Amino acid sequence: MEETQSLLYKFKPISDRLPAVTRPEGHVHFRTKMMWVVVILLIYFVMTNVYIYGLDHDKTLDLFAQYRTIMAGASGSLLQLGIGPIVTASIIMQLFVGAKIIKLDLTKKEDKECYQSILKLLVIVMILFEAIPQVFGYLVPSDKFVSTVGGMSSARLLIILQLFVGSYIVFLMDEVVSKWGIGSGISLFIAAGVSQALFTGTLNWNPVTADAPLSFSNVPAGTIPKVIYVLMNANAAQMANGGYDIMLLQQPNPLIALVGTILIFFVVAYMESTRIELPLSHGSARGARGRYPIKLVYASNIPVILMSALLANISMFGLLFYSNPALSGIPFLGGNDMLGYYPAGSTQAASGLAWYLSAPSGLTSWLLPILDPTADALHGPIQNLMRVIIYFTIMVLGSVLFAKFWVSTTNMGPEAVAKQIQKSGMQIPGFRRDPRVLKRVLERYIPTVTILSGAIVGALAAGADLIGTTGHASGTGVLLTVGILIQFYEAMGREQMMEMHPVMRGFFDSD
Numbered sequence: 001m002e003e004t005q006s007l008l009y010k011f012k013p014i015s016d017r018l019p020a021v022t023r024p025e026g027h028v029h030f031r032t033k034m035m036w037v038v039v040i041l042l043i044y045f046v047m048t049n050v051y052i053y054g055l056d057h058d059k060t061l062d063l064f065a066q067y068r069t070i071m072a073g074a075s076g077s078l079l080q081l082g083i084g085p086i087v088t089a090s091i092i093m094q095l096f097v098g099a100k101i102i103k104l105d106l107t108k109k110e111d112k113e114c115y116q117s118i119l120k121l122l123v124i125v126m127i128l129f130e131a132i133p134q135v136f137g138y139l140v141p142s143d144k145f146v147s148t149v150g151g152m153s154s155a156r157l158l159i160i161l162q163l164f165v166g167s168y169i170v171f172l173m174d175e176v177v178s179k180w181g182i183g184s185g186i187s188l189f190i191a192a193g194v195s196q197a198l199f200t201g202t203l204n205w206n207p208v209t210a211d212a213p214l215s216f217s218n219v220p221a222g223t224i225p226k227v228i229y230v231l232m233n234a235n236a237a238q239m240a241n242g243g244y245d246i247m248l249l250q251q252p253n254p255l256i257a258l259v260g261t262i263l264i265f266f267v268v269a270y271m272e273s274t275r276i277e278l279p280l281s282h283g284s285a286r287g288a289r290g291r292y293p294i295k296l297v298y299a300s301n302i303p304v305i306l307m308s309a310l311l312a313n314i315s316m317f318g319l320l321f322y323s324n325p326a327l328s329g330i331p332f333l334g335g336n337d338m339l340g341y342y343p344a345g346s347t348q349a350a351s352g353l354a355w356y357l358s359a360p361s362g363l364t365s366w367l368l369p370i371l372d373p374t375a376d377a378l379h380g381p382i383q384n385l386m387r388v389i390i391y392f393t394i395m396v397l398g399s400v401l402f403a404k405f406w407v408s409t410t411n412m413g414p415e416a417v418a419k420q421i422q423k424s425g426m427q428i429p430g431f432r433r434d435p436r437v438l439k440r441v442l443e444r445y446i447p448t449v450t451i452l453s454g455a456i457v458g459a460l461a462a463g464a465d466l467i468g469t470t471g472h473a474s475g476t477g478v479l480l481t482v483g484i485l486i487q488f489y490e491a492m493g494r495e496q497m498m499e500m501h502p503v504m505r506g507f508f509d510s511d
Contacts, residue, residue, distance in 0.1 A: 008102065012114055015121040019168075021175035028180060030495045036181040037188065040173045044189055047169070048074035052162050054145030054155055061138040063319055065347045067312040069197050069477040070305070072189035078166030080139070083186050085126035085167050086174060087309040092126075093119055094306075094405045123171050124164075131163040133316070137324045182491050183484075187301070191484040194477040198261065201253045201471020208252065219246060223253040223470050249364055253470045257362055260467030261478055264460065268482040271297050271456060276445055280421065281429050292421065294445050298412070298453040301483040303402035304461045307395060308476045311357055318354035319347055350378060356390045359475070362468025388466065396458040403454025407446070414442035457483075 051057075055076055062068065062075040073082025093115065096102040104111040141155035149155050174185030181188075204222035212218050216238060219226045227247050234243040248255050277291040318340035321333045328334040340354030349355040360366045369376035369384045376384060407413055411420065418438035421427070428441060457479065464475020473481075 008104070008114055008118055011121060012117050015117040018120050018124070019172065020120060021172055021179055023179045027498075030492075030499050033180065033182045033495060034492075036176055037183075040177050040181065040185065041188065041192055043173060044079075044170075044192060047078050047166060048193075050078045050166075051076050052078065052080065052139070052159055054141050054149070054159060056140045056142035056145075059140040061345070061347050063134055063138060063316045063347055067308060067315070067474070069194045069471075069473045070190055070308050070480060071312060072170075072186070072193045074193075078162060079170065080134070080163055081127065081130050081167045083170060083174075083189060084309060084312065085123055085130055086171055086186060087305060088130070088313060089119055089122040089126045091306050091310060091402075092122060094402075094409050097409050120171070124168070127164050127167045128160070130313075130316070131160050131167070133320050133324075135159050135163070136326070137320050182495060183488050186305070187480070187484040187487070190305070190477070191481045191488075194471075194473045194481040197471035197473040197477070198469070198481075199471070201469075201473065202258060204253075216246075221252055223255055223258045226253065227255060249368075251362070251364065252472065254362070254364075254468070257468040257470050260362075260464065260475075261469045261473075263467070264464045264469070264475065264478050265482050268460060268479055269486060271460070272483060272486045276449075278441070279429055281427060292417070294442075294449055296449065296452065297457060297483065298446065298449045299403035299406050299457070300453075300487060301457055301480045302406050303399040303454045304395070304457045304476055305480060306402045306406075307398040307458065308461070310398065311359075311394075314357060315347075315349070315354055318342070318349060318352075356387050357394060359391060359462075359465040360388065361465070361472070361474075363466070364468075366466065392459070392462045392466075395462040396455050399458030399461070400451055400454035403450050403457075407450045412446070414439045414446050417442055417446070 057076055060076060065075070068075060068082075071082035071084050073079040073084070093102070097104055097115070104115050135156050139159060141152065141159060146152050146155045149158060170185075170189070174189075177183065177185030177188055200222070202223050203225065205220050205225045206222075207214050207218045208221050209218050214220065214229065216230070216234060220229050230239075230243050230247050272295065274296040276294045278294065280292055319342050321327050321330065322335055322340055322342045323344075333339065336352075338352050340349040340352040342348070342354075343350050349358055366384045366388050369379065370381045373381050379387075411417070415435075418435040421438055422435045428438065461476040461479045464478050467475065469475055469478050
């Protein structure tokens with residue numbers, strides 16, 4: 001154990017010198033926390049509209065187009081990479097700590113500080129790891145920019161530098177929200193991006209083809225304007241010969257996708273409100289009582305974020321190995337149709353392993369080809385059915401795995417929660433004030449609920465992708481946004497309770 005720790009602590013002096021956000025020394029007032037949340041959100045939206053200088057947008061491909069909303073970024077902007085490097089670094093650290101490859105005890109202050117410090121260094125590595133392949137693959141500098149800076153190498157280096165600065169600012173903004181605001185910055189950015197996509201996907205009056213006038217063949221892109229336009233302008237013959245298909249099923253933003261989005265909203269809201277509450281009482285403050293909630297979605301939405309980020313990286317490297325001139329020549333991996341076939345100019349796999357692991361985009365992408373084999377020229381009904389089964393299974397099993405790792409590495413396990421409750425001075429009425437007793441009580445619920453939590457969020461995310469959502473937000477994005485907003489509301493309630501009852505700060509501000 002000492003040998004492994006000493007190896008990590010050798011890197012800590014380097015990572016400690018990196019720019020970081022200091023944790024507040026005392027309690028931060030609720031209004032101050034809300035102010036930081038609003039400020040960071042404004043900065044986030046500004047950065048999504050600051051485009052990379054020198055980029056040729058006509059030749060550039062978005063490797064994360066399918067996962068853009070949940071990557072909390074904007075194609076071609078400083079947030080091109082979004083939260084990808086942060087989430088990927090977190091995946092690696094959690095896997096290594098959870099598997100005991102890195103032997104850190106996160107209940108100890110010094111080990112937790114080492115974990116956070118090394119995470120910053122790994123985020124930088126992942127920024128470069130994701131930025132360099134994209135710049136050398138599909139983020140193409142413009143000819144004017146290349147001639148201005150003196151060559152392709154300089155142009156690529158400057159674009160990588162812009163991506164690095166933008167991604168590290170996102171990491172710092174996440175730290176600001178986590179330490180000075182409310183909740184998680186990563187979750188906040190996801191909710192902001194998905195909400196924007198849902199809003200425009202529902203209410204966008206612009207036609208699908210922007211440079212052509214509105215017509216029955218070029219209807220508004222938003223769900224509600226599309227329905228209104230078709231109902232007001234189509235005659236009975238047009239309605240019978242495709243009008244209902246345009247409203248209900250035709251991409252983008254069909255009505256069935258809006259119904260699916262609303263359905264997912266209510267299902268997730270119900271799941272988030274389902275919980276077991278253990279009664280607590282304060283050992284010294286008579287009359288001070290509380291409850292420790294063990295929610296059905298105990299591991300929150302983090303497992304599905306991690307799983308989606310993993311699939312996004314698989315999709316990115318699948319595209320690079322298939323079509324990048326330098327990587328496509330690698331034996332077995334390069335240009336292998338079995339790993340993933342990508343049509344020219346497309347960022348989504350059309351067949352191969354990458355296709356089976358990609359999220360179906362609504363009913364039209366899988367249900368219609370199963371019912372009507374002529375609807376999909378590349379795949380038969382069995383292949384489309386297998387894709388649904390494989391994607392659904394991978395999402396569920398992967399989310400369960402990440403849920404277990406997340407709970408074990410974030411002080412949410414039975415032992416850590418028992419120590420947290422005892423440290424706050426609370427206890428379960430009728431039981432001895434002993435963390436071992438609390439641990440045995442919590443072990444009846446937390447391990448089982450953790451597995452159920454991962455399976456539920458994975459199934460909901462995959463199910464929402466299969467139904468389809470408005471604004472190309474993806475089922476995972478809608479699931480995450482609903483859960484994030486509910487958790488943000490609950491976090492606001494806890495903050496206000498701590499303002500009124502300072503004795504509760506010892507329980508909630510355990511860090």
